[in-house]
Amino acid sequence: MDLPFSGDLIAALVFPGVLGIFGFLVVAIWLERKLVARVQWRYGPLYVSKPLGGLLQPVADLLKLVFSELVLPRHTNRLFFAAAPILLFFAEGLPVVFIAAAPGVVMAPHPYGLAIAVVLVLLVAVLVVAMAWTEADKFTYVGAVREILLTAAYEVPLLLAALAMFILYGTADPYGVVEAQSNLWGAVLNPLAFVAYLVALLMATTRFPFEIPEAEPEVVLGPYTEYGSTLFIYAFGANYVKLYVLALLGSVLFLGGWLPAGGLAGVFITLVKMLVFVLPAMLVRAIYPRYRIDQALRIGWGKLLALSVAAVALSLVWRLLR
Amino acid sequence: MIIHLKLFATAVKQLLQQPLTVRWPEERRDYGDRVRGFIVNDRSKCISCQLCEAVCPAKAIKFHLEADGRRYPGIDWGRCILCGYCVDACPTGSLQHVNNTEIVWTDLDVYKKPSEMDPDDAAPLPGTKSLI
Numbered sequence: 001m002d003l004p005f006s007g008d009l010i011a012a013l014v015f016p017g018v019l020g021i022f023g024f025l026v027v028a029i030w031l032e033r034k035l036v037a038r039v040q041w042r043y044g045p046l047y048v049s050k051p052l053g054g055l056l057q058p059v060a061d062l063l064k065l066v067f068s069e070l071v072l073p074r075h076t077n078r079l080f081f082a083a084a085p086i087l088l089f090f091a092e093g094l095p096v097v098f099i100a101a102a103p104g105v106v107m108a109p110h111p112y113g114l115a116i117a118v119v120l121v122l123l124v125a126v127l128v129v130a131m132a133w134t135e136a137d138k139f140t141y142v143g144a145v146r147e148i149l150l151t152a153a154y155e156v157p158l159l160l161a162a163l164a165m166f167i168l169y170g171t172a173d174p175y176g177v178v179e180a181q182s183n184l185w186g187a188v189l190n191p192l193a194f195v196a197y198l199v200a201l202l203m204a205t206t207r208f209p210f211e212i213p214e215a216e217p218e219v220v221l222g223p224y225t226e227y228g229s230t231l232f233i234y235a236f237g238a239n240y241v242k243l244y245v246l247a248l249l250g251s252v253l254f255l256g257g258w259l260p261a262g263g264l265a266g267v268f269i270t271l272v273k274m275l276v277f278v279l280p281a282m283l284v285r286a287i288y289p290r291y292r293i294d295q296a297l298r299i300g301w302g303k304l305l306a307l308s309v310a311a312v313a314l315s316l317v318w319r320l321l322r
Numbered sequence: 323m324i325i326h327l328k329l330f331a332t333a334v335k336q337l338l339q340q341p342l343t344v345r346w347p348e349e350r351r352d353y354g355d356r357v358r359g360f361i362v363n364d365r366s367k368c369i370s371c372q373l374c375e376a377v378c379p380a381k382a383i384k385f386h387l388e389a390d391g392r393r394y395p396g397i398d399w400g401r402c403i404l405c406g407y408c409v410d411a412c413p414t415g416s417l418q419h420v421n422n423t424e425i426v427w428t429d430l431d432v433y434k435k436p437s438e439m440d441p442d443d444a445a446p447l448p449g450t451k452s453l454i
Contacts, residue, residue: 039333041342280330283337287329 007104015105015267016096016248024244025237029058032282039286062233070229076136084131085227085235091127092241095120099248100174102258102266115172117249118162121204121242125151128213131235132223143222146213147206149293153300154203154210160308161197164190165253168315178257187254189318193311194254198280199304201250203296205243207281209288210296247277358406359422361397367416368394374408374417383408 011017030045034053037044045054072078098113098120100106110116125147132144166172168190169180187194203210214222227235251257251273258266291299344351370393375383382401385393395408395417409417 035337038341039336041336041339043341043343043345046345283330283333287333 007102008107010267011101011105011107015271016099016101017107021093021096021241021244025240026058026062027055028240028243028278028282029061030055031278032285033057035279035282036286039283065228065233066230068229070231073136073226076134076226080134081226082231084127084134085231085238088124088127088131088238089234089241091120091124092238092245094124095245096248098174099245099252100178100257101248101270102264103175103262105267106174109174111176112172113174114162114177114249114253115166117245118159121245121249122151122155122159124242125155125204128223128238135223135226137226139219139221139225140223142219143213143225146215146219146293147223149297150203150206150210150212150300153297154200154304157196157300157304157308158200158204160305160312161193161200162249162253164193164196164308164311164315167312168193168318170319174252177252178259181256181259185254185256185259190311190314192307192314196304196308196311197250197254198277199299200308201243201246201277202281202284203300204246205239205281207243208284209291211290212293212296215290243278243281244274247274247281250274250277353423355421357419357421357423358404359420360399360404361402361406361409361417362420363395364416364418365394367414368392369414369416370394371413373411373413377407377411379403379405379407 013019034044045057047057048054048060049056072081095117097107098110098117100109100113106113128147129144132140132147165177165186168186169177171177171180181189202208206213213219214224219225221236224232224235248270251270255273255276257273258270261269370385372385372393372395374395375385380401380403382398382403383395384398386396388394404423406419409419
């Protein structure tokens with residue numbers, strides 16, 4: 001290993017870990033606002049740090065949120081009300097523990113690491129519902145029901161898309177998966193799984209065509225309605241953490257992770273490859289209107305399920321041919 | 323599938339184009355030099371005929387007695403719709419538009435008074451610009 005510090009320390013503190021998550025929170029919010037603005041022929045955030053193109057605007061917004069008043073409603077269980085978003089935020093970041101960003105840069109290497117990460121991503125949806133339940137509000141209730149339905153729509157295709165790749169590589173080891181892609185990337189070997197994963201990612205992070213649980217004109221902010229101040233950062237930031245985790249997982253599963261390089265350069269390559277998942281997820285806000293919940297369910301249990309099943313079949317065919 | 327690719331292509335195409343909006347205080351949109359901006363009165367030409375008051379559809383113009391014993395039109399900018407009828411109706415051409423639509427008053431009473439209608443007062447200023 002040619003890293004100055006031990007790999008797991010870097011993984012925990014810098015790239016897939018804490019700094020990466022909070023840095024992503026700032027950059028993703030800025031990127032989303034900026035990209036959508038440019039598609040709509042506007043400038044987007046600019047006045048805070050003009051030379052940087054307004055990059056510090058999310059920092060200013062987050063600071064403003066930190067200093068705004070924190071309201072804990074009396075009719076809720078106030079301990080759970082305060083704990084739920086923090087729990088959610090860090091639980092969304094938990095799968096990062098098992099994903100490698102470069103050879104050696106992983107917190108907990110495990111032969112089934114990536115499979116555990118996928119399962120963790122799917123399990124955390126329960127916490128969103130728990131959070132909405134604790135808030136005890138009609139909008140959060142509707143948001144929670146929508147979240148449950150949407151989870152039902154995406155979790156099978158997401159799991160099958162990941163399964164297709166595990167079958168293809170014959171391993172779920174964070175290193176083994178990338179080594180198996182040394183000749184050809186997973187997205188080329190199994191494009192069906194790639195597309196299914198991308199759509200499932202949009203659903204899982206409730207990005208725009210599937211932005212149903214927090215549909216603003218209908219249910220205020222869905223499961224996040226009652227939160228303000230710092231708790232709002234944790235509650236709403238959890239979505240961006242999920243996007244971060246799924247983009248990292250996707251870049252390892254489908255785009256060969258750190259492949260042309262290793263060590264510190266590998267970390268940067270992984271970071272660039274994450275953009276392949278993050279940029280479309282940001283752009284869709286400017287492109288699509290919102291589906292109804294029944295339309296989203298129909299897509300999830302219809303075309304998307306068929307696509308992911310076909311992806312598994314394709315992987316099996318590749319596996320048998322090899 | 324094709325339609326989604328087309329949507330993304332459109333988005334990327336627009337992403338690469340220049341913004342249409344202007345960054346306001348630093349950058350002004352050029353509306354040309356025939357803008358129906360704020361209206362000023364040249365008192366040396368005004369004959370106090372009150373045609374402008376008669377023609378005003380928004381009833382924004384009221385005549386005021388001034389120190390020199392004559393009556394001059396004053397415009398209530400809260401009512402004025404900048405339609406320019408008074409400018410068209412003025413027989414001597416004493417009412418004129420200025421090429422400026424951004425004027426701020428510090429006081430609600432100030433903006434109704436005819437003395438505010440001196441051309442120099444409403445002329446666009448460079449720099450801090452048009453903040454009278």
